[in-house]
Amino acid sequence: MKIVVAIKQVPARDSLLKVDSSGLHIEEADLSYEINEPDAYALEAGLQLKEAQGGEVIVLCAGPDRASQTIREALAKGADRAIHIETEDGAASDPLALAHIMAKALASEQPDLVLTGLQSDDLGYGQTGVVLAEVMGLPHATIIMHVEASGASIKVKRELEDGWFQHVEMPLPALLTIQSGATKLRYATLMGIKKAKSKEVKRLAAAELTEAAAPSISIRRIYLPEKSKRSQIFDGPPKEAAAQLVEKLRFEARVI
């Protein structure tokens, strides 16, 4: 089975973010980056399927030069090779434009299965996978907890709202977005890290894959949210803060 896993590099989860002077991007200078956590679960699902079914796992990642680090980590965990779509640093890209670029990068691959995380922790559109399926003409299912492959079709377990689940059967090729947390993530082994150095990373320039279609949305500005509630924050030493809080809960909020 030929499995493509689309991954993204995003700022580390605990990053303190600042908006840059353009008002359109965050300041990237002091940030550290990591794999988008939902995509790590998509990679894990891909690696497990390969172990069960045979075949190969190809990592697809669109991002600037710094994304090569995240790609190497995915190769170290066991992906066989990678396609790095090189984008300009800070380039604004909407999910539809990106899906067209990714589809072009995959045109010669003919994967059986395309996996991705259910959303990104940075832009959070939660739709790149679904849109990629539409652009590639593939059936899809989202928020997948488990995949069973048998021959030319798969059976997946979808998560619905309020604790409900559903099984869905679909033919291959197909695209799935994988729910986070359904399995344990593996760590790269020393051997894996060593092997990753010699694995193939095909580099493609995003600009050469793009048809200049007029975008259907524009970002006017980004900003830190104004607080909608007037919060009382206690940031003194723990004992003092705790005493202030308990006082407020007893005599102001009167909830205890």
Add this chain to the structure above:
Amino acid sequence: MSGILAILEQREGKLHKMALEAVVAAQQIGEELGLPVFAAVVGGSLDGCQLEKVHVVEHDLLKDYTPDGYSIALAQLIKLHQPAYVLFPHTYQVRDFAPKLAASFGRVFVSDVISHRIDNGALVLVRQLFQGKINADVAFEGEAPHFFSIQAGAFRADCLKPGTAAVETFKPELSALQIRTKPLELFRESARAVDLTAAEIIVSVGRGIKEAENIPIVQKLADALGAELAASRPICDNGWLPMERQVGSSGQTVAPKMYVAVGISGAIQHLVGMKGAKTIVAINKDPEAPIFEVADYGIVGDLFQVIPAIVEALGK
């Protein structure tokens, strides 16, 4: 028509809990832009709302939800009536098909909108980036239709304008060959022994707790407050607390008298499950954590020092 069309969700004839919020959004934005307001329901209907018309979309192949069936049927409805805006409640089902539907029109689906304004006659939508740490103002460009979804709670169902609407049945052209996925039965995995919705006080724990071995620290606080213990998703995924104690879009939605969020950053998926609480207390080491946006009281600090200090203060 150049109106605004709200696409609503139902299951077994019962409207989704967010359906009326979507109608309210359409009514408000429609009024601000001077556009007629329409609704569409696949396999169900809607009454009692002040609307131009309700389109009831019916076909044997739409009895069970599939992204192919819904996208094809709704694309036909949209091409026929040509609304300027198509809006959805941001449900799991909408996440599954609306991006595909919008992409089939060559449009970006602007997902999970938290508020809006009209700027020189144009609709500007606000959505969250970086798990709620940053907001973005987004505008549509080019020709209609434009697609977007609204976050749970962004519009209030009790602001609904009651009234009447003409009802019109729409029968799309669909063939079984167009539907590539085969949905099977719905099921639940565990009976919900814990009903968090009945709890007056909830102490909820998130990633900040670091290890399963640390859960008892928070349990002590719950005991001291006479509270139920709950958690954000990662804690339940790790098996540190059972799934039935999960609060958020994939767990339970609660509105207790007091909700104490310990080491929870406040991702959207968690906030939608608890922001209706009367008093919200947040304890987090990151002063920029989105949980502080909704908190009435907050302590910025190391929970491993703060929680025992609160337990001690409660005993005094």
